[in-house]
Amino acid sequence: xxxxESLEFMDAPRARSSESDRTPRxxxxxxxxxxxxxxxxxxxxxxxxxxxxxxxxxxxxxASLNPAGSLVGSNDLFQTISxxxxxKLFQNPDQPFALWFVNxxxxxxxxxxxxxxxxxxxxxxxxxxxxTGRRIGLLSLMLIQMFPQFLAVVAIFLLLSAxxxxxxVLGLGSQLGLILVYLGGALGVNTYLxxxxxxxxxxxxxxxxxxxxxxHAQIFFTIILRLVAxxxxxxxxxxxxxxxxxxxxxxxxxxxxxxxxxxxGLYSFVSQQFSNNWSIFSAGAVLAALPxxxxxxxxxxxxxxxxxxxxxx
Amino acid sequence: MADDEAxxxxxxxxxxxxxxxxxxxxxxxxxxxxxAARGELPRLTRSGIGGLLAKIxxxxxxxxxxxxxxxxxxxxxxxxxxxxxxLITGLINWIYLGRGKRLPAKYLTPGVVFLMVFQVFVxxxxxxxxxxxxxxxxxxxxxxxxxxxxANGLKRVPDSPAxxxxxxxxxxxxxxxxxxxxxxxxxxxxxxxxxxxxxNATFEDGKATKAPGYVTLNLSQVLDRQDEITALSVPLSTxxxxxxxxxxxxxxxxxxxxxxxxxxxxxxFTNSSGTVFVDNGEGEFATKDGSQVLSPGWKINxxxxxxxxxxxxxxxxxxxxxxxxxxxxxxxxxxxTTFAVGLFLAMVLNHPKLRGKKIxxxxxxxPYAFPAFLSGLVWAGMLNPEFGFINQVLFGxxxxxxxxxxxxxxxxxxxxxxxxxxxxxxxVCTGALQSLPEEVDEAAxxxxxxxxxIFRAIKLPLLLVSVAPLLIASFAFNFxxxxxxxxxxxxxxxxxxxxxxxxxxxLLITMVYKIAFxxxxxxxxGLASALSILIFILVAVVSIIAFRRTKTLEEIN
Numbered sequence: 001x002x003x004x005e006s007l008e009f010m011d012a013p014r015a016r017s018s019e020s021d022r023t024p025r026x027x028x029x030x031x032x033x034x035x036x037x038x039x040x041x042x043x044x045x046x047x048x049x050x051x052x053x054x055x056x057x058x059x060x061x062x063a064s065l066n067p068a069g070s071l072v073g074s075n076d077l078f079q080t081i082s083x084x085x086x087x088k089l090f091q092n093p094d095q096p097f098a099l100w101f102v103n104x105x106x107x108x109x110x111x112x113x114x115x116x117x118x119x120x121x122x123x124x125x126x127x128x129x130x131x132t133g134r135r136i137g138l139l140s141l142m143l144i145q146m147f148p149q150f151l152a153v154v155a156i157f158l159l160l161s162a163x164x165x166x167x168x169v170l171g172l173g174s175q176l177g178l179i180l181v182y183l184g185g186a187l188g189v190n191t192y193l194x195x196x197x198x199x200x201x202x203x204x205x206x207x208x209x210x211x212x213x214x215x216h217a218q219i220f221f222t223i224i225l226r227l228v229a230x231x232x233x234x235x236x237x238x239x240x241x242x243x244x245x246x247x248x249x250x251x252x253x254x255x256x257x258x259x260x261x262x263x264x265g266l267y268s269f270v271s272q273q274f275s276n277n278w279s280i281f282s283a284g285a286v287l288a289a290l291p292x293x294x295x296x297x298x299x300x301x302x303x304x305x306x307x308x309x310x311x312x313x
Numbered sequence: 314m315a316d317d318e319a320x321x322x323x324x325x326x327x328x329x330x331x332x333x334x335x336x337x338x339x340x341x342x343x344x345x346x347x348x349a350a351r352g353e354l355p356r357l358t359r360s361g362i363g364g365l366l367a368k369i370x371x372x373x374x375x376x377x378x379x380x381x382x383x384x385x386x387x388x389x390x391x392x393x394x395x396x397x398x399x400l401i402t403g404l405i406n407w408i409y410l411g412r413g414k415r416l417p418a419k420y421l422t423p424g425v426v427f428l429m430v431f432q433v434f435v436x437x438x439x440x441x442x443x444x445x446x447x448x449x450x451x452x453x454x455x456x457x458x459x460x461x462x463x464a465n466g467l468k469r470v471p472d473s474p475a476x477x478x479x480x481x482x483x484x485x486x487x488x489x490x491x492x493x494x495x496x497x498x499x500x501x502x503x504x505x506x507x508x509x510x511x512x513n514a515t516f517e518d519g520k521a522t523k524a525p526g527y528v529t530l531n532l533s534q535v536l537d538r539q540d541e542i543t544a545l546s547v548p549l550s551t552x553x554x555x556x557x558x559x560x561x562x563x564x565x566x567x568x569x570x571x572x573x574x575x576x577x578x579x580x581x582f583t584n585s586s587g588t589v590f591v592d593n594g595e596g597e598f599a600t601k602d603g604s605q606v607l608s609p610g611w612k613i614n615x616x617x618x619x620x621x622x623x624x625x626x627x628x629x630x631x632x633x634x635x636x637x638x639x640x641x642x643x644x645x646x647x648x649x650t651t652f653a654v655g656l657f658l659a660m661v662l663n664h665p666k667l668r669g670k671k672i673x674x675x676x677x678x679x680p681y682a683f684p685a686f687l688s689g690l691v692w693a694g695m696l697n698p699e700f701g702f703i704n705q706v707l708f709g710x711x712x713x714x715x716x717x718x719x720x721x722x723x724x725x726x727x728x729x730x731x732x733x734x735x736x737x738x739x740x741v742c743t744g745a746l747q748s749l750p751e752e753v754d755e756a757a758x759x760x761x762x763x764x765x766x767i768f769r770a771i772k773l774p775l776l777l778v779s780v781a782p783l784l785i786a787s788f789a790f791n792f793x794x795x796x797x798x799x800x801x802x803x804x805x806x807x808x809x810x811x812x813x814x815x816x817x818x819x820l821l822i823t824m825v826y827k828i829a830f831x832x833x834x835x836x837x838x839g840l841a842s843a844l845s846i847l848i849f850i851l852v853a854v855v856s857i858i859a860f861r862r863t864k865t866l867e868e869i870n
Binding site: 165 | 428438675699800
């Protein structure tokens with residue numbers, strides 16, 4: 001199976017169905033009952049589900065454009081449209097939204113990049129080398145992903161507070177410390193995903209490179225990494241999404257509002273004055289969700305391939 | 314050097330190829346040429362030198378940082394961590410400076426180090442904390458507790474000499490630079506570091522103003538950080554009974570002494586009215602009859618006391634059982650509902666003649682693309698009983714207590730999690746349905762099986778084989794689905810039979826979080842860790858049973 005095939009298996013049936021489209025259709029009268037029994041009811045179900053899926057999102061969008069400001073005022077959908085809330089969002093020094101946004105992106109990107117790198121290194125050795133402990137290693141990684149890191153949140157908190165005595169830059173309140181903690185989860189979830197993909201790259205490619213005098217490092221960095229680029233993108237993206245939505249650990253590590261991420265900042269902002277801050281919160285929610293949603297939808301097909309091979313939201 | 318290692322890689326590869334060709338008939342013969350390549354003299358290509366340099370530089374940086382860390386830790390008397398750090402660093406150097414068989418380790422080490430520290434070690438550490446009384450008032454050693462008790466309740470000594478002081482800073486910590494009124498020496502110290510003499514200090518009018526390695530604060534900085542400065546309480550010596558220096562105006566400090574006097578030989582505190590406090594064996598100083606307790610206490614091992622407390626203390630035990638039951642119910646119901654809806658939708662949309670399939674697919678997975686923590690908050694707004702959209706608009710102003718009635722709140726949580734989770738199941742099921750062989754389906758149809766029967770007897774069993782591991786993972790995920798619960802209901806409505814902040818929709822993980830970091834009440838790390846250990850055990854047992862039944866683990870070769 002080639003790389004493209006394995007990622008785009010969602011498209012497989014389209015190829016099948018196009019075959020039936022090409023066969024000449026018998027001319028027959030359009031009958032409503034028959035149409036409904038075959039595909040009509042499917043449209044009905046699909047439309048109901050689309051409404052349920054999309055409505056809350058439209059509601060947030062409407063609330064964010066509504067200058068009324070409060071929760072009750074947000075119930076009139078799209079009555080008035082103004083960008084007042086978006087302006088206010090960036091003006092209150094007590095809730096530095098712009099900083100939260102930047103913090104989230106920085107923490108998310110750095111974590112994603114290193115997660116991909118660490119995961120790829122490990123997947124390379126599992127896929128290309130045979131050594132004692134390999135099977136046990138793979139099994140343990142698979143089991144470890146059953147236990148999310150935040151279960152040990154108390155120990156992480158105490159570990160960081162002790163670490164802060166030695167390296168103040170890594171202690172509680174430090175974004176760098178938080179990133180290091182997130183990297184602890186780098187292998188658990190992703191190596192398995194990458195390992196499967198690395199296995200689809202034929203060994204003969206490495207061997208040919210080896211004969212040409214390439215070292216293992218050259219094989220890894222210049223050949224393999226390029227061939228597995230799609231899975232690197234998927235893992236990076238999944239890691240980015242997971243990191244930006246993480247609340248438990250971020251909320252205990254980042255205590256200063258200026259260092260917080262969107263998840264922590266927006267939650268503390270809206271939970272203080274739930275009803276009154278609603279419109280401004282909605283504006284923040286729209287801005288926070290947009291980048292993630294755009295990237296997700298653009299890379300949807302690839303992500304689906306990655307997800308179905310083992311990771312869960 | 315790098316080429317040598319590649320030789321090992323090559324050897325292993327060749328072995329593999331031999332093994333593979335032995336099993337598959339007509340496979341390519343193992344490459345003998347590759348073996349011959351091993352005999353070649355190692356050539357150092359340009360990138361080989363670059364890699365070597367990069368390796369040496371990175372190792373050098375690591376070692377330098379470790380050496381520095383060891384000195385800092387030695388200053389803090391952290392001997393066990395020093396040994397561990399040195400062992401790990403030694404191992405890393407050994408791995409990267411060696412050749413041959415260590416090659417796999419070179420690729421695994423970076424990730425594994427992080428995994429060991431921030432995933433495996435923290436789990437073990439949780440296990441340790443679960444057996445201690447670690448909590449807000451019990452978070453240090455006994456020595457720290459004695460110093461803290463002596464520092465609390467400080468009173469100014471009536472005839473205290475005045476110490477001229479300056480405020481200096483090192484790192485982000487503030488220090489007092491004091492001039493001893495008796496001998497005129499400059500001394501420096503801060504809250505947890507007793508005063509010590511500094512050499513080469515700069516004096517103006519007999520008052521020390523600067524010390525090497527410290528930055529003296531100017532007037533505006535002093536004004537900015539007034540609170541920190543007045544909070545400084547610098548012990549005069551390591552003996553807590555000597556008292557401590559404090560300053561109100563950042564220019565003169567006086568000796569303050571606690572009215573509690575510690576007696577080293579008897580291990581007791583005595584206050585000015587003669588009450589004696591003894592070590593009560595529970596990590597605290599208390600009067601013999603237990604009526605008065607000094608705070609803070611210190612950390613001791615308490616055995617299974619936290620687990621015992623969780624299941625016997627009337628404040629915790631009842632709610633805990635309900636939380637455990639609800640956690641299982643929530644995880645199970647979440648998997649069942651999301652899978653049912655996802656599968657149904659996948660089957661509905663998986664029809665060759667359906668138009669607009671692509672658009673439908675993109676639109677129905679939108680909830681999955683929306684960040685989960687935001688979904689919880691948005692739904693919390695929509696379900697708000699007084700002002701929310703659901704009650705105000707859909708139910709015409711009814712006051713249905715969606716989030717405040719215990720059972721309705723549970724229903725809402727399941728519902729919102731269904732909204733969030735069905736797209737994932739939809740994607741998984743669509744993929745699995747499309748990979749099912751079509752011949753089976755056709756054969757059944759020819760034999761006259763009804764669509765329902767085809768689904769029940771053929772499609773569903775085949776589907777379950779491929780998605781079972783994902784359902785188990787989904788169960789484990791929902792078992793700890795912190796974000797939805799915490800953002801939507803915060804675990805509320807609260808139980809009425811306990812003073813703890815635990816409620817009807819709390820999962821074990823949100824309960825752990827609230828016990829350890831909740832607002833108000835004592836932060837009980839020991840109890841919280843005991844509960845996390847409980848979660849570990851429950852998830853492990855469920856996963857092992859489930860994986861045994863589906864035999865997924867056997868697929869790993």
